[in-house]
Amino acid sequence: MTPTATEASGIRIQQLRKSYGSLEVLSGLDLSLAPGHIYGLVGPNGAGKTTLMSTICNHTFPSGGTILVDGENPAENAAVLERMCFIHEDQPYNDAFSVGSILHVMPTFYPDWDDALAQGLVARFQLPLERGPRKLSRGQKSAFAIVISLASRAPYTFLDEPYLGLDPTAREIFYEELLADYGAHPRTIVMSTHLIDEAADLMEEVIVLHEGEIVLQADVDDARSSAYIARGLADEVRAFVAGRDVIAERSLGRILSATIRGHVTADDEEKAAASRISIEPVSLQDLIAALGIHTLTSALTTENR
Amino acid sequence: MAFSDDRPIFLELADAIAADVLAGLYPEESQVPSTTELATHYRINPATAGKALNRLVDAGIVYKKRGLGMFVAAGAPEALRRERRSELHTHYIAPLLTEARRLGLTTADVVGMITKDQA
Numbered sequence: 488m489t490p491t492a493t494e495a496s497g498i499r500i501q502q503l504r505k506s507y508g509s510l511e512v513l514s515g516l517d518l519s520l521a522p523g524h525i526y527g528l529v530g531p532n533g534a535g536k537t538t539l540m541s542t543i544c545n546h547t548f549p550s551g552g553t554i555l556v557d558g559e560n561p562a563e564n565a566a567v568l569e570r571m572c573f574i575h576e577d578q579p580y581n582d583a584f585s586v587g588s589i590l591h592v593m594p595t596f597y598p599d600w601d602d603a604l605a606q607g608l609v610a611r612f613q614l615p616l617e618r619g620p621r622k623l624s625r626g627q628k629s630a631f632a633i634v635i636s637l638a639s640r641a642p643y644t645f646l647d648e649p650y651l652g653l654d655p656t657a658r659e660i661f662y663e664e665l666l667a668d669y670g671a672h673p674r675t676i677v678m679s680t681h682l683i684d685e686a687a688d689l690m691e692e693v694i695v696l697h698e699g700e701i702v703l704q705a706d707v708d709d710a711r712s713s714a715y716i717a718r719g720l721a722d723e724v725r726a727f728v729a730g731r732d733v734i735a736e737r738s739l740g741r742i743l744s745a746t747i748r749g750h751v752t753a754d755d756e757e758k759a760a761a762s763r764i765s766i767e768p769v770s771l772q773d774l775i776a777a778l779g780i781h782t783l784t785s786a787l788t789t790e791n792r
Numbered sequence: 793m794a795f796s797d798d799r800p801i802f803l804e805l806a807d808a809i810a811a812d813v814l815a816g817l818y819p820e821e822s823q824v825p826s827t828t829e830l831a832t833h834y835r836i837n838p839a840t841a842g843k844a845l846n847r848l849v850d851a852g853i854v855y856k857k858r859g860l861g862m863f864v865a866a867g868a869p870e871a872l873r874r875e876r877r878s879e880l881h882t883h884y885i886a887p888l889l890t891e892a893r894r895l896g897l898t899t900a901d902v903v904g905m906i907t908k909d910q911a
Contacts, residue, residue, distance in 0.1 A: 525837055662835045670828030670838050688801060688836040707837075708800040768798050 495522035495570075495642050496557050497675070498543060503552035505535075505542050512538045514699040515552065520675055522642070527690035527707075528679040531779055534696040536679040537576070540645045544573040556643065569598055572641035574632040576648055580620040586631060587616030590638075597639040604668060605638035611660050625652030633661055637668055646678040662689060683772040695775055702778055707771065714774050715751050718744040719764035727764055735777035746777045801836055802843035809844065810853055813864055814872045824854055824862045 498520040505513040512535045520526060528536050541547045543554055545561045545568060554561060561567040580589060590609070594600040609616065612630035615623075623631060629651045636644050650658045666689065669676060680686045687693070693710050695703040703710065714734065717724055721743040728745050735746040744767075751766055759766050769777075795801045809824060818824050825833070830841035845862055848854045853868045892902045 524839075659835075663832055666835065666838065667828070667832045670831055673838075688795065688834070688840070691837045691839045708802070708840075711800070 495675070497521045498643065499553075499555045500543070501553045503539075503542065503554060504550045505538050505547070506550045512699050513542065513549075516699065516701060518694070518701060518704070520643075520677065522675050523673040524691045525669065525676045525678070525689055527683070527686055527693045528677055528696060529681070529683055529693060529775055530696035535699045536696055537647055539696065540573055540647060540677065540679065541575075543643075544568070544571050544645060546573065546575075569596065570641055571643040571645070572597060572636055572639040573645035573647070574635050576632075576651060578628075578632060582619045582621045585617050585619055586614055586623070589620065590616075590634070593635060593638070597641055599640035599642075601638050601640055604640075605634055608634040608637060608664060611664070612657060626654065626657060627652075629653050630657060630661075633664075637664060640668075640672055640674065643675045644677070646676065648679055648681065650680070650682060658685075662686075665689065683775055684770055687771045693771065693775075695778060697779055703775075710774060711768065711771055712750060714746055714748045714769045714777070716744050716746050716767040716769050716773075717759060717764050718742065718767060719759075719762065723762045723764055727759065727762060735773075746773065795834075795836075802840050802847065805830065805834065805836070805841065805844035806847040809848060810851075810872055813853060813868050814876070816869065818864050820864050820866050820868060822864055823860075824848075824864060826861055 498518070500516060500518040503513050503516045503518075504511065516535075516539070518539075528539070530536055538547070542549050543556070543561070545563070548562065556567045556571065559567050561571065586609075590602075590605055593605070594602070608630075612627070612634065614627060614630055614634065620628070620631065629649060630653065633646070633649055636646055636649070650661060653661065665676070678686065678690070687707055690707050693703065693705060693707050694701060705713065717727055719727075720741055721738060724743040724745055728747060732748040733745050734748050737744045746769055756766060758764075795804050809818070812818050813824075824845070827838050827841045827845060830836070830844070831838040834841070845854065849856060849862070852865055853872065854862045855865050857863055888902065889899060892899070
């Protein structure tokens with residue numbers, strides 16, 4: 488652990504609201520982020536992921552509620568803001584400057600900036616230092632954002648869909664560099680992503696945002712084991728799922744797959760085997776898609792907490 | 793190694809390291825990779841890699857040398873061999889007989905196939 492990570496007390500958000508005109512994006516959201524963890528922030532487009540990160544980092548003001556970063560309000564608080572790094576997906580840069588000169592001034596904004604790491608990442612992503620940021624391709628823009636985010640070594644680093652336009656090789660480089668540097672310098676990393684199954688293994692906890700509310704925050708393994716699929720003949724599956732919390736159903740001819748929220752017991756396995764139903768694990772991506780479609784009455788959020 | 797969705801990754805990783813110990817890839821008293829090395833290599837969260845190593849520590853397969861890292865315990869390969877022998881029935885023989893019954897084969901049919909294989 489770096490000294491900063493152990494001194495940090497994390498981020499606490501209570502009843503956070505954010506509206507743009509009459510559009511309410513965040514509607515009374517509560518969230519706690521512990522220091523030194525990698526969080527995956529997922530949810531459909533328009534769920535409020537970018538707004539949430541922008542509001543925490545004070546890139547925009549909240550309409551209501553409180554945000555505390557290491558116990559302090561980040562609003563126009565330079566001492567807190569330099570501990571946070573958030574490069575937007577469409578980050579505006581001053582085009583009078585080249586990629587190289589922008590990197591050159593970064594230590595001014597981030598006291599923990601590591602120039603050797605930045606140079607190493609620039610080389611691995613083959614970023615053209617002399618070019619203006621507007622002339623970068625989509626993938627290069629993403630790579631540039633990754634360079635700044637990782638080299639900032641900010642105790643709270645926010646990555647907004649960091650892999651946009653990156654080819655599979657560049658994504659592998661990103662995952663490898665992120666884990667290697669995080670291993671050496673643990674810090675809080677919040678990464679929004681749509682590539683859930685690809686990025687799931689990187690995350691310690693997953694946070695699912697849906698229509699401005701958190702519908703699930705859980706350890707990735709716990710989330711995966713919080714639901715299962717029962718697959719078999721439709722009539723037999725229907726009998727099996729009676730009284731259970733079914734969050735999604737898909738049928739193929741006479742066969743029905745039901746995604747059920749809950750843990751599989753030995754009794755369930757016996758019952759399933761007796762009626763030719765197979766019990767299958769659910770991928771994180773499938774679970775989140777099912778949660779998104781399902782109308783949520785009681786959030787899983789409070790479970791185990 | 794590619795992880796499946798079937799079981800938590802830390803369990804799969806712990807089993808994979810145990811299999812390497814059993815196969816002699818990590819001999820007794822040799823060092824096993826660190827949390828960060830495992831995390832970077834498999835592209836997984838370091839906490840997950842740590843859970844896998846802790847599981848192996850709890851099972852007595854590896855032990856921690858303070859400030860140096862994790863090492864394979866003396867006698868670990870033999871202990872793993874004993875454990876895997878006792879699990880041979882649950883993991884291989886019982887599913888084999890279940891499948892055989894589904895196909896209309898008796899235990900004697902299966903035994904016949906095994907002895908024919910050995911001849």
